[in-house]
Amino acid sequence: MMGRVIKDYFAAFRWGNFKEKVAHFLYLVVYFATILPAVSGFFDKWEYALVYFLMMIPTIHILNSGALHIMKMPKMMYVVPLTKDMKREYIVKSAIFRICFCSLLGMICTLPLVLLGICRVITYVVMVYDYVTFALLLCGMNERYGIEERDAWQEARSDCRGLIQGIDMIITVISLFGIACMLSWDGGMVNVYANLLFIIPAILFQLPLTIKHMTYWNTAVEKALSYERSFDK
Amino acid sequence: MLLQLKDISKSLGKFRIKDISVELPEGYIMGLIGPNGSGKTSLIHIILGLYKANAGELLIDGMSYEDSEVEIRNLIGTVLLDELFDHSATLKENGINYGAYYKNFSLETLEMYMKRFGLDGDRKFKKLSKGEKLKFQFAFALSYEAKLLILDEPTANFDPSFRKEFFAVLKEYIADGTKSVILSTHLTEDLDKIADYILYIENGGTIFSADIEKLRDSYRLLTGEKYKINLLPKEQVIHVEESNYGTRALVNHRARYSYDKELTVAVPTLEELMYFITKRDKGDKRR
Numbered sequence: 182m183m184g185r186v187i188k189d190y191f192a193a194f195r196w197g198n199f200k201e202k203v204a205h206f207l208y209l210v211v212y213f214a215t216i217l218p219a220v221s222g223f224f225d226k227w228e229y230a231l232v233y234f235l236m237m238i239p240t241i242h243i244l245n246s247g248a249l250h251i252m253k254m255p256k257m258m259y260v261v262p263l264t265k266d267m268k269r270e271y272i273v274k275s276a277i278f279r280i281c282f283c284s285l286l287g288m289i290c291t292l293p294l295v296l297l298g299i300c301r302v303i304t305y306v307v308m309v310y311d312y313v314t315f316a317l318l319l320c321g322m323n324e325r326y327g328i329e330e331r332d333a334w335q336e337a338r339s340d341c342r343g344l345i346q347g348i349d350m351i352i353t354v355i356s357l358f359g360i361a362c363m364l365s366w367d368g369g370m371v372n373v374y375a376n377l378l379f380i381i382p383a384i385l386f387q388l389p390l391t392i393k394h395m396t397y398w399n400t401a402v403e404k405a406l407s408y409e410r411s412f413d414k
Numbered sequence: 415m416l417l418q419l420k421d422i423s424k425s426l427g428k429f430r431i432k433d434i435s436v437e438l439p440e441g442y443i444m445g446l447i448g449p450n451g452s453g454k455t456s457l458i459h460i461i462l463g464l465y466k467a468n469a470g471e472l473l474i475d476g477m478s479y480e481d482s483e484v485e486i487r488n489l490i491g492t493v494l495l496d497e498l499f500d501h502s503a504t505l506k507e508n509g510i511n512y513g514a515y516y517k518n519f520s521l522e523t524l525e526m527y528m529k530r531f532g533l534d535g536d537r538k539f540k541k542l543s544k545g546e547k548l549k550f551q552f553a554f555a556l557s558y559e560a561k562l563l564i565l566d567e568p569t570a571n572f573d574p575s576f577r578k579e580f581f582a583v584l585k586e587y588i589a590d591g592t593k594s595v596i597l598s599t600h601l602t603e604d605l606d607k608i609a610d611y612i613l614y615i616e617n618g619g620t621i622f623s624a625d626i627e628k629l630r631d632s633y634r635l636l637t638g639e640k641y642k643i644n645l646l647p648k649e650q651v652i653h654v655e656e657s658n659y660g661t662r663a664l665v666n667h668r669a670r671y672s673y674d675k676e677l678t679v680a681v682p683t684l685e686e687l688m689y690f691i692t693k694r695d696k697g698d699k700r701r
Contacts (some may be wrong), residue, residue, distance in 0.1 A: 192503070195502050197540065255500060256496055257495070257498040257500070257512050260464075260487070261487060261512055261515035262460065262484040262485075262488045262499060262516060262517070263487070263515060264483055264484055265483065325560075365545075374657075404566045408464040409459070409464060409466065
């Protein structure tokens with residue numbers, strides 16, 4: 182089952198899928214990859230640019246993964262002879278693999294910053310925490326987020342899931358961008374007070390929101406188990 | 415009995431499948447007919463276990479999805495209008511990937527049918543036309559010794575020469591008397607030749623459910639002068655239609671009924687039956 186999960190994960194990264202599921206927020210990627218770093222001074226020094234792009238790579242990957250790996254099975258998997266438990270195993274393992282892979286990519290991209298010693302340990306911890314939070318938020322969605330008739334927010338608004346995901350995601354993105362800004366502007370020597378600016382909201386808001394979001398996990402898995410609820414509403 | 419539906423009901427928003435009951439023994443082809451939006455695909459989704467019925471009993475080869483989902487799915491071959499397979503994989507890869515879940519899957523059988531249907535196993539699924547995608551689903555459904563083939567309107571997408579091949583394969587498939595087919599379509603001309611049993615649904619409810627011979631014995635299409643048609647007993651007439659060539663009426667028929675000699679009496683085709691019943695007076699819905 183794990184082989185199938187891994188194969189399906191990477192098979193989703195194909196051009197046709199990008200065009201269909203990611204293209205509508207491509208302008209955001211372009212904005213974050215070019216305009217924002219240019220106007221924010223991230224291109225002034227190579228160290229700044231390195232910090233910025235090492236943080237953008239996992240962020241964009243997690244965003245893509247959120248659009249490409251929504252929590253439902255390929256249609257044929259609902260037809261083939263699998264018990265409910267086997268289907269559940271596929272769905273849960275797919276989600277866990279997504280979280281692990283996205284988090285691992287975040288850690289790998291953080292490693293050069295650690296090796297270069299350009300920020301404090303606590304900053305790395307907050308960065309990795311942000312990646313994990315982001316991955317947790319996006320991999321628990323039954324519907325693709327973005328501009329769509331039945332998008333994730335509409336789908337989940339009855340149980341506030343969409344609202345929680347939305348607020349938590351905004352905080353996560355602000356946190357990541359803020360850390361990148363600080364690292365660049367301060368040349369990596371971020372002071373303790375500036376770090377607290379991101380640690381306190383992470384503990385006070387992000388953590389409880391993420392925990393609350395995870396309480397919807399079973400709802401999301403149950404929904405993904407049903408063809409009717411996943412495809413024909 | 416390979417398929418038993420008893421009082422199956424299902425709400426799908428404002429639409430509702432209403433108390434559908436039908437039994438299909440081994441060795442039969444059942445035509446599932448009805449106008450667009452009548453509930454054919456929804457009923458097929460219920461039979462496939464993709465939709466859960468709100469009420470009623472569904473047994474396949476005496477088993478229910480609740481108790482024996484894997485066994486049932488091993489017995490069912492499916493052709494749906496939905497594109498089920500992985501778009502980026504080749505036909506052969508799709509066959510191997512999904513065939514692995516079936517107890518009796520045979521790659522040789524799949525390749526044999528792909529060759530017979532003119533499909534290249536090395537082509538990617540996404541490169542196929544709609545008709546070819548359905549052909550591949552059909553080939554796959556035949557590759558693991560399924561006992562019940564459930565085919566949702568495939569024929570409309572097949573070219574005329576493949577339609578002949580398609581019906582020939584279906585006849586071969588049921589020839590040993592242990593397998594059955596449910597073929598949903600609104601193109602009824604082929605069903606006239608091949609179907610043993612017809613389930614006609616409209617607005618989610620059963621209009622008739624009977625073997626085709628009984629259907630042929632139950633209705634007559636009368637053509638003649640309008641005043642002659644008007645003399646027929648009202649309760650016998652299902653629908654009357656006037657045209658430049660005379661007046662036609664579909665009527666309920668019994669062996670003991672006799673008709674005016676000036677009326678032309680014919681056994682209606684399924685297409686004519688569907689046409690007249692769809693147009694019948696709304697007050698006389700169920701028969």
